[in-house]
Amino acid sequence: MSRIAAVFSALRDQGRQALIPFVTAGDPDPATTLPLMHAMVEAGADIIELGVPFSDPMADGPVIQRASERALRHHIALHDVIDMVRRFRETDQATPVVLMGYLNPLEAMGYETFAEAAAEAGVDGVLTVDIPPEEAATFVPAMKSNGIDPIFLLAPTSNRARIERITATASGFVYYVSLKGVTGAGNLSLDSVRAKLAEIRSCTDLPVGVGFGIKDATTAAAMAGFADAVVVGSALVSRIEANPDDVQKAVAEIKALLSEMRTAMDAD
Amino acid sequence: MRYDVQNNEIRLTDLPDEHGHFGPYGGIFVAETLMEPLDELRVAYERYLSDPEFLAELDADLQHYVGRPSPIYHAERLSRELGGAQIYLKREDLNHTGAHKINNTVGQALLAKRMGKTRIIAETGAGQHGVATATVAARLGLECVVYMGEVDVARQEANVYRMRLLGAEVRSVASGSKTLKDALNEAMRDWVSNVDDTFYIIGTVAGPHPYPAMVRDFQAVIGREAREQMLAMTGRLPDALLACVGGGSNAIGLFFPFLEDRGVALYGVEAAGDGLETGHHAAPLCAGTPGVLHGNRTYLMEDRDGQIIETHSISAGLDYPGVGPEHAWLKDSGRANYVAVTDGEALQAFHRLTRTEGIIPALESSHAIAQAIKMAPTMDREQILLVNLSGRGDKDMHTVAAREGMKI
Numbered sequence: 001m002s003r004i005a006a007v008f009s010a011l012r013d014q015g016r017q018a019l020i021p022f023v024t025a026g027d028p029d030p031a032t033t034l035p036l037m038h039a040m041v042e043a044g045a046d047i048i049e050l051g052v053p054f055s056d057p058m059a060d061g062p063v064i065q066r067a068s069e070r071a072l073r074h075h076i077a078l079h080d081v082i083d084m085v086r087r088f089r090e091t092d093q094a095t096p097v098v099l100m101g102y103l104n105p106l107e108a109m110g111y112e113t114f115a116e117a118a119a120e121a122g123v124d125g126v127l128t129v130d131i132p133p134e135e136a137a138t139f140v141p142a143m144k145s146n147g148i149d150p151i152f153l154l155a156p157t158s159n160r161a162r163i164e165r166i167t168a169t170a171s172g173f174v175y176y177v178s179l180k181g182v183t184g185a186g187n188l189s190l191d192s193v194r195a196k197l198a199e200i201r202s203c204t205d206l207p208v209g210v211g212f213g214i215k216d217a218t219t220a221a222a223m224a225g226f227a228d229a230v231v232v233g234s235a236l237v238s239r240i241e242a243n244p245d246d247v248q249k250a251v252a253e254i255k256a257l258l259s260e261m262r263t264a265m266d267a268d
Numbered sequence: 269m270r271y272d273v274q275n276n277e278i279r280l281t282d283l284p285d286e287h288g289h290f291g292p293y294g295g296i297f298v299a300e301t302l303m304e305p306l307d308e309l310r311v312a313y314e315r316y317l318s319d320p321e322f323l324a325e326l327d328a329d330l331q332h333y334v335g336r337p338s339p340i341y342h343a344e345r346l347s348r349e350l351g352g353a354q355i356y357l358k359r360e361d362l363n364h365t366g367a368h369k370i371n372n373t374v375g376q377a378l379l380a381k382r383m384g385k386t387r388i389i390a391e392t393g394a395g396q397h398g399v400a401t402a403t404v405a406a407r408l409g410l411e412c413v414v415y416m417g418e419v420d421v422a423r424q425e426a427n428v429y430r431m432r433l434l435g436a437e438v439r440s441v442a443s444g445s446k447t448l449k450d451a452l453n454e455a456m457r458d459w460v461s462n463v464d465d466t467f468y469i470i471g472t473v474a475g476p477h478p479y480p481a482m483v484r485d486f487q488a489v490i491g492r493e494a495r496e497q498m499l500a501m502t503g504r505l506p507d508a509l510l511a512c513v514g515g516g517s518n519a520i521g522l523f524f525p526f527l528e529d530r531g532v533a534l535y536g537v538e539a540a541g542d543g544l545e546t547g548h549h550a551a552p553l554c555a556g557t558p559g560v561l562h563g564n565r566t567y568l569m570e571d572r573d574g575q576i577i578e579t580h581s582i583s584a585g586l587d588y589p590g591v592g593p594e595h596a597w598l599k600d601s602g603r604a605n606y607v608a609v610t611d612g613e614a615l616q617a618f619h620r621l622t623r624t625e626g627i628i629p630a631l632e633s634s635h636a637i638a639q640a641i642k643m644a645p646t647m648d649r650e651q652i653l654l655v656n657l658s659g660r661g662d663k664d665m666h667t668v669a670a671r672e673g674m675k676i
Contacts, residue, residue, distance in 0.1 A: 055444060055575040056561060058456045059299040065443055077573035103297060103560045108574030129296045130560065134287060155301035157463065162303065180301055181461040 003096040003124045004149055004172040007046050008228060010208045017224040019044055020209060020264055021254070022233030024051035024067035025084055026076030026171035028240055032247050036254065037088050041095050043255040044262030049127070049231065052081050052101030059129045060183035063234040066241060077090060078105040078114065082121045089122035098125035098151060098172075111139050125149035125172045133169040140169055153177050154200060154208075156192065167204035173229060175209045176200060184234030188213035194226050217257075224265040232261065237245035280527040280603060283594065288477020288564075291600060294593035295474040298456075305463045310478040312383050317485055320379065329374050330489060333407070334364050336371075337493045340501060340654075346624045346641075353507065353647035355640050357627070357657040358494050360518065367630065367659030368402035368490060368518045373469055375486035377404035380467035386467045387411040391455040393420055393448035393514070394585035394598035394632065395427025396659055397471030402436035412436040415454045416672045417447040420584045427663055445578040448514075448588045452562055472515025473592030476563030480592050487521025494654060495525050502652060508533040508643070511656035512635040513553065513606065514586035516595045518658035523604065533605065536595060537639045540608035550579035552591050553606040554601050566593040582611035582667065583631035585659075609638040617641055618668065619659065630659035631667065 001009070011018055014181060021040045025033050037048055053071035057064060085097050098253075099118065106114050106128060116246045118126065126148055131139055133152065143150045149172025154163060156179065167174055178193045179185055200208055210223050212233030223230045243250040288294045292497045296306060316322040323467045329334040339362065342356045360368040373390075380388060388405045391414070398414040405412035414436050421428055421440045430436050444450040454477075457470040473480045473487075498506055509526060511519035513536040526532045529530030540547035549555065552567040559568040561576060569577050569589035597605035609617075614631060617638035622628045629637055634654070640655045647653070661668075 055577075056449060056453050058453045058562070059460065061457070069443070072575065075573075077575075079573075104568075104570065104576070105574035107559050107565075108557075108570065108572065129299050130563070132296060132298070132300060135295050135297055153300040155299070155303075157301050157304035159304060162300075166300070175298070177301060180463055182457045185461065187461075217280055264457075 002147065002149065003094070007096055008173065017227060017265055018046040018209070018229035019258065019265060020047045020049055020229050020231040021045045021236055021258055022049040022051060022231060023082040023236060024053055024064065024071050026053060026071030026074050027067040027237065028070045028244070028247065030074050030076060030080065031085050032243070032251070034087055036251055038092065039251050039255050040258055041092060043258035045258060047096045047098060047229070049098045049100045049233070050085065050113065052078055052099055052105055053268050054102040054105060057102065059182055061234060062181040063238050063241065067237045078109055082117050082123065085123050092119050095191065097122065097126040098127055100127040103128050103130070103131045111142035111177065115142045115148050119146040119241055120149045123148060126136055126152045127151040127175060129153065133166055136169065144171065151175055156180055156196060160199065161204070163200055163203045167200070169207055172205060173207040173209050174204065175199070175211060175231065176227070177212045181213055182211065184237065185213050188219065190222055193223070197226050199232060210243035217260040220261040221264035221267065230261070230265065273625060280601070281524070283597065284477065286482050288481065290594045290597035293566050293596040294477060294480055294564050296563060297560045298476050299460065301460050302476070303461070306476055306478070312379055313478050316382055323537045326375055326378055329378070330371065334370050334374060335362065336489065337497070338362050340497045343625050346621065347644065350641060350644040351625060351650065352644040353651040353653045354649065355644055356506065356652060356654045357504045358490060358522065358654060360490060360658045361627070361629065361633070361654060361660035365400050365403050366662065367396040367400065368487060368521060369397045369471060370403065370519065370637065371489055372471065372483050372486040372670065373397070373400040373404045376454040376467070376469040377408055377410070380410065381408060383467065385465060387462065387465035388469055389413045389415070389453040389455050389458050389466055390469045390471060391415045391448065392471065393451070393587055394583065395420065395424040395431065395663060396585060398436070398438070399427050399430050399434070400461050401469050401471070402431040402434035405436060406434045413458065414438050415441050415451040416460070417445070418442045419446040420448065423667060424584055424663060425666065426531040442625045448584070449576065453481055455476070472517040473594060474515045474521050474562055474564060474566070475591055480564065480594055483517055484520045484524055484594060485518050489522060490518065490656065491525035494522060498654060505529055505532050506654040507647070508535055508650040509654050509656070510535045510537060510636045510639050512586060512632045512658060513591060513595060514539070514588045514589070514632065517591040518656050520592060520594055522656045527603065534598070534603065535608045535639055536604055536636045538606060539583060539586035539591065539635060540610045541580040543610055544608055544614065548580040549608065550581040550587050550589065551608040552589060554608045555596060558596065561590050564593045566590050566596045570626065582614060582671065583635065585630070585632040586635065607639060609635050613638040615671065625656070628661035630661050631659055631664045633658045640672070
């Protein structure tokens with residue numbers, strides 16, 4: 001069983017939901033990422049989404065755009081991110097890591113080269129925002145043959161035919177984008193998410209994560225009422241931005257917010 | 269990643285395929301939220317571009333509002349001075365708003381109206397597409413937001429003012445390199461957040477399918493007219509067509525109706541900026557590699573890690589790290605040639621056309637003129653070069669004056 005499947009299976013047995021924090025690799029500097037990953041696991045993270053910085057993050061709001069820019073000032077490339085996962089695995093063999101980003105860095109490295117290197121380093125899944133299944137005929141087999149789960153997005157605009165197609169292509173879990181907008185947006189509607197998740201579940205047994213616009217423990221707990229996983233990104237990354245001269249404080253604030261979310265999600 | 273060119277029997281004019289592919293290029297590479305809106309747009313585009321009523325309305329607008337057909341002008345004095353091929357100019361600079369961009373915005377705005385969208389957004393580099401979009405939005409009474417990089421806002425003040433006069437909101441984009449590519453990112457972010465009521469008018473033959481095909485189809489009026497006009501004026505087709513290529517909409521608009529005329533050579537002219545060897549340029553076809561950006565696979569200016577690198581051109585309209593996927597295909601298939609001219613060469617051509625013909629070209633179009641000036645003397649007097657004069661140079665007065673140490 002893959003690390004991702006094992007985590008969801010264990011949580012399901014416990015009647016709990018996964019907490020998935022997102023941070024951008026190399027933000028605000030390369031030295032912070034590894035200790036931050038371990039700190040997030042301590043604070044209750046079940047799976048880590050590690051953002052691969054990209055020069056043109058079209059689907060991201062301003063907070064994660066700026067995180068990418070900070071990381072790129074240190075020239076963090078895809079192979080550096082893979083190296084960070086390799087070092088994370090030296091002391092944590094249990095927590096799945098999903099790389100999240102855009103297609104072009106993977107195109108530049110080559111799908112097969114990437115998948116082999118990522119698998120060897122201990123990467124469990126890859127979520128590439130700008131590759132729909134229609135364009136993924138060589139991408140998906142390259143990932144799956146190396147044991148990497150290709151994780152796909154579903155959106156409020158996805159009709160039933162698309163949901164069926166995407167869930168048939170994806171493995172690990174699927175990621176429901178909870179609103180029409182970019183990461184960190186503020187127009188989240190719980191009722192519409194609940195309705196869409198019911199439709200998605202009627203098409204697949206894959207775990208369903210929900211992300212975009214989840215900012216606090218209350219929302220995280222509400223989402224955990226009907227999703228299998230809650231993804232939180234901009235709210236964490238904004239802590240890094242708020243403490244430009246004090247990385248320790250940023251890490252402490254991220255831990256505190258995750259702990260709050262964890263407690264709230266496990267409360268009911 | 270490298271691609272083999274398939275040498276198959278497909279007619280060049282049959283592309284793209286139903287998924288928007290031109291050989292290995294094009295396609296749809298966007299986040300899931302936009303897949304359904306793009307499909308809705310594709311259906312509307314396919315329906316209306318074969319709908320006689322829509323086409324009649326479009327033709328009437330092109331004639332009475334844009335001022336089409338645009339003339340073809342024989343630049344006799346310039347040709348005589350160069351002592352070789354005869355240079356003809358397709359005068360897109362004489363269109364309403366001063367460039368070819370309006371052909372596409374008129375078309376997409378009519379489509380937006382048919383689709384019941386009430387809000388228009390656009391990205392712009394030099395400001396020509398932004399002005400052309402603000403213009404049609406004003407005419408149709410649609411709300412209009414134009415995204416423009418901070419750097420371009422500073423170097424194209426006059427166009428920013430024009431857009432505001434027309435009632436558009438110009439939003440300055442401060443992320444990334446603060447130029448056209450970042451304006452496009454921001455417009456995409458707006459679209460994904462407002463898909464229900466918003467129509468995104470992309471200004472060039474890039475972006476996800478159906479944009480490259482749709483924008484080409486709206487711009488192909490340039491080549492259709494030019495083909496007839498040249499036959500009427502000279503009794504034959506030109507030996508070569510020349511057009512500048514940023515995203516490549518004026519070039520594809522001119523080239524497309526000539527693609528099956530294999531005797532007509534095609535030259536797309538990219539911006540070599542300070543020179544291809546310096547790395548400070550905007551010439552992905554001449555010096556880039558294939559990758560994925562802004563919804564399609566095409567040639568890009570990127571580093572070895574797949575990050576998009578900052579481009580440089582004196583002309584804001586060519587200052588873009590990608591290029592339309594159909595151009596990528598025409599390059600690999602060998603049907604079109606892509607060359608590049610420097611800022612300096614473009615400026616010389618700008619002055620030369622101005623002083624010999626009394627026509628002040630846009631800095632973008634000056635790149636195509638520069639290539640014609642290089643090629644004409646190597647050809648016979650009976651040969652013909654047709655250059656797409658895609659826009660007029662009024663917007664560039666400040667840029668040229670500043671570059672030459674003058675203040676106006």
